Amino acid sequence: MYAHITGWGMAVPSRVLTNHDLAQMVETDNEWIVSRTGIQERHIANPEQTSASLAIEAALKALEVANLKPVDVDLIIVSTSTPEHVFPATACLVQDRLGAARAGAFDLSAACSGFIYALDIATQAIRTESVKNALVIGTETLSRFVDWEDRTTCILFGDGAGAFVLQAGEEPGGLISSVMRSDGSGGNLLILPAGGSHLPASPETVREGLHYIQMHGREVFRFATRVMAQATEEAVKKAHLSLEDISLIIPHQANQRIIETAARKLNFPMERVMVNVDRYGNTSTASIPIATCEAIQSGRLQAGDKTVFVGFGAGLTWGAAVVIWSGPFPVRRRVRPTRYRLLARLRSILLRLVRRIEGIIWGNG
Numbered sequence: 001m002y003a004h005i006t007g008w009g010m011a012v013p014s015r016v017l018t019n020h021d022l023a024q025m026v027e028t029d030n031e032w033i034v035s036r037t038g039i040q041e042r043h044i045a046n047p048e049q050t051s052a053s054l055a056i057e058a059a060l061k062a063l064e065v066a067n068l069k070p071v072d073v074d075l076i077i078v079s080t081s082t083p084e085h086v087f088p089a090t091a092c093l094v095q096d097r098l099g100a101a102r103a104g105a106f107d108l109s110a111a112c113s114g115f116i117y118a119l120d121i122a123t124q125a126i127r128t129e130s131v132k133n134a135l136v137i138g139t140e141t142l143s144r145f146v147d148w149e150d151r152t153t154c155i156l157f158g159d160g161a162g163a164f165v166l167q168a169g170e171e172p173g174g175l176i177s178s179v180m181r182s183d184g185s186g187g188n189l190l191i192l193p194a195g196g197s198h199l200p201a202s203p204e205t206v207r208e209g210l211h212y213i214q215m216h217g218r219e220v221f222r223f224a225t226r227v228m229a230q231a232t233e234e235a236v237k238k239a240h241l242s243l244e245d246i247s248l249i250i251p252h253q254a255n256q257r258i259i260e261t262a263a264r265k266l267n268f269p270m271e272r273v274m275v276n277v278d279r280y281g282n283t284s285t286a287s288i289p290i291a292t293c294e295a296i297q298s299g300r301l302q303a304g305d306k307t308v309f310v311g312f313g314a315g316l317t318w319g320a321a322v323v324i325w326s327g328p329f330p331v332r333r334r335v336r337p338t339r340y341r342l343l344a345r346l347r348s349i350l351l352r353l354v355r356r357i358e359g360i361i362w363g364n365g
Contacts, residue, residue: 001126001127001129001168001169001170002126002127002168002169002170002171002172002173002174003122003123003126003127003134003166003167003168003169003174003175004166004167004168004169004171004173004174004326004329005164005165005166005174005175005323005325005326006065006066006068006165006166006167006326006327006328006329007062007063007064007065007066007067007068007163007164007165007328008061008062008065008162008163008164008165008289008292008293008296009057009058009059009060009061009062009063009064009065009162009163009293010058010061010160010161010162010163010286010289010290010293010294011054011055011057011058011061011160011161011162012043012054012158012159012160012161012280012283012290013043013044013045013046013049013054013159013160014043014046015043015044015045015046016041016042016043016044017041017042017043017044017158018030018040018041019033019034019039019040019041019155022151022154022155025148025154026148026149026150026151026154026155027151028151028155033155036255036257037155037156037255037256037257037277037281038255038256038257038259038275038277038278039155039156039255039256039277039278039281039282040278040279041278041279041280041281042157042158042159042279042280042281042283043158043159043160043280043281044143044158044159045141045143045144045159049141049159050084050141051078051080051082051083051084051090051139051140051141051161052084052090052093052094052097052139054139054140054141054159054160054161054286055078055080055090055094055137055139055161055163056094056097056098057161058137058139058161058162058163058289059076059094059098059135059137059163060098060337060338061163062135062163062164062165063098063135063165063337064336064337064338065165065328066165066167066328066329067328067329067331067334067335068133068165068167068335068337069335069337070098070099070100070101070103070337070344071099071100071101071102072102072133073098073100073102073103073133073134073135073165074102074103074104074131074132074133074134075103075104075105075122075125075131075133075134075135076091076094076095076098076100076103076104076105076106076134076135076137077091077105077106077107077108077118077121077122077134077135077136077137078090078091078094078105078106078107078108078118078137078138078139079107079108079109079110079114079115079117079118079136079137079138079139079285080107080108080109080114080138080139080140080285081109081111081112081114081140081142081192081284081285081314082139082140082141082142082144082145082284083107086195086196089105089106089107090107090139091105091106091107091137092105092106094137096344096348097344097348098337098344099344099347100135100344101344101347103135108121110182110285110313110315110317110319111190111284111285111313111314111315111317112252112254112282112284112285112287112311112312112313112314112317113180113252113285113311113312113313113315113317113318113319114138114284114285114313114317115136115138115162115285115286115287115288115289115309115311116178116180116288116309116310116311116319116320116321117180117317117319118136118137118138118285119136119164119166119175119178119309119321120175120178120180120319120321122134122136122166123166123174123175123178126166126167126168129168131168132167132168133165133166133167133168134165134166134167135163135164135165135166136163136164136166137161137162137163137164137289138161138162138163138284138285138286138287138288138289139160139161139162139285139286140157140159140160140161140283140284140285140286141159142157142158142159142213142282142283142284143157143158143159145192145211145212145213146212146213147209147212147213150212152215152217153212153213153214153215155281156254156255156281156282157213157281157282157283157284158280158281158282158283159283160280160283160286160287160290161286161289161290162286162287162288162289162290162292162293163289164289164292167329169326169329172324173324173325173326174323174324174326175321175322175323176239176322176323176324177235177236177238177239177321177322178235178238178319178320178321178322179231179234179235179238179319179320179321180317180319181227181231181317181318181319182315182316182317182318183315183316184315184316186219186223186315186316187314187315187316188216189215189216189219189220189223189314189316190213190214190215190216190220190313190314190316191213191214191215191314192211192212192213192214193205193210193211193214194210194211195210195211221255221257221258223312223316224254224255224258224262224312224318225258225261225262225265227312227318228251228258228259228262228265228310228311228312228318229262229265229266231310231312231318231319231320232249232262232266232308232310232320233266234320235308235310235320235321235322236308236322238322239306239322241306241322243266243267243268245306246268246272246306246307246308246322247272247301247305247306247307248272248273248274248295248300248301248305248307248308249263249268249272249273249274249307249308249310250273250274250288250291250292250295250301250307250308250309250310251273251274251275251288251291251309251310251311252287252288252310252311252312252313253275253276253277253280253281253282253283253287253288253290253291254277254282254287254312255277255282256275256277256278259273259275259277262310274291274292274294274295274300274301275291276290276291276294284313285313287311288309288311292309301325302325302327303325303326303327304324304325305324305325306322306323306324306325307322307323307325308320308321308322308323309321309323
């Protein structure tokens with residue numbers, strides 16, 4: 001059994017923050033940012049937007065492409081470093097609002113590598129016939145966790161979400177090889193220090209800015225340029241292919257210089273590398289699915305193409321996956337996943353009401 005990618009969707013906030021806008025907020029300018037990162041603008045969530053709301057928007061688009069009803073989804077994995085809460089899982093909130101009543105759901109935390117990790121786990125679940133249909137989502141609202149007075153980090157990050165639908169099929173396709181690696185000794189190089197059990201939130205942690213992203217840029221750059229090339233080569237070799245067989249590499253969109261350096265180490269032409277970091281910044285685990293959606297829209301990724309997803313992130317983590325792009329399965333009748341949202345909302349309200357009545361009954365008992 002193979003896990004084909006049959007649906008895809010992305011969601012980004014409408015608000016755009018340019019480098020010129022940032023120059024009014026912190027000591028920087030467009031030339032300084034572009035020369036170091038390649039980023040020209042990024043999308044920033046409005047107050048009413050969250051990681052879950054962006055995830056739902058992307059997921060509905062992916063389900064629409066795949067022509068799949070939410071109730072037919074068996075598994076939802078949300079990869080995020082900016083969840084709605086420590087618990088419950090953001091994936092459970094997404095499951096409820098989508099109306100995916102039969103789906104198991106959980107969050108995955110592997111920072112910017114998370115979408116590759118989640119894609120691999122969903123693929124294994126389908127290959128072992130544990131599930132037939134899976135929804136993998138990468139979603140972030142990193143703007144809520146950056147220090148807007150720190151020019152070394154606030155210039156980098158943007159908000160957004162991307163989603164894939166994976167479906168079981170007997171024809172070869174989908175993810176055919178993967179590499180997942182980690183090195184926890186570098187955990188301090190890219191970190192959000194406070195808010196967990198090690199440093200619970202307190203007036204002191206807030207005063208010291210420990211709820212903001214902290215990064216050692218030079219060390220992360222050296223690490224990233226090394227592992228991006230290594231992971232790509234390893235994944236391609238595991239797939240019994242060569243780089244000449246790869247139509248397109250879609251890397252994590254962290255930094256233009258990192259992407260170009262990795263391509264040079266691979267001796268791989270930049271014309272066959274998908275780059276959109278200039279318009280979105282670093283959206284962490286959402287960057288690969290967002291870039292994939294744009295590659296499809298521009299005609300750079302088509303059914304039958306062999307592509308590589310490769311990324312790195314906090315942890316330290318890194319990974320790569322070789323995918324034979326499938327596209328949607330043939331369908332007899334179109335469905336509209338968005339029509340199920342009202343039913344999902346009514347179901348959620350009804351379940352809450354039942355639990356409240358049960359609480360009253362047992363409390364009185």
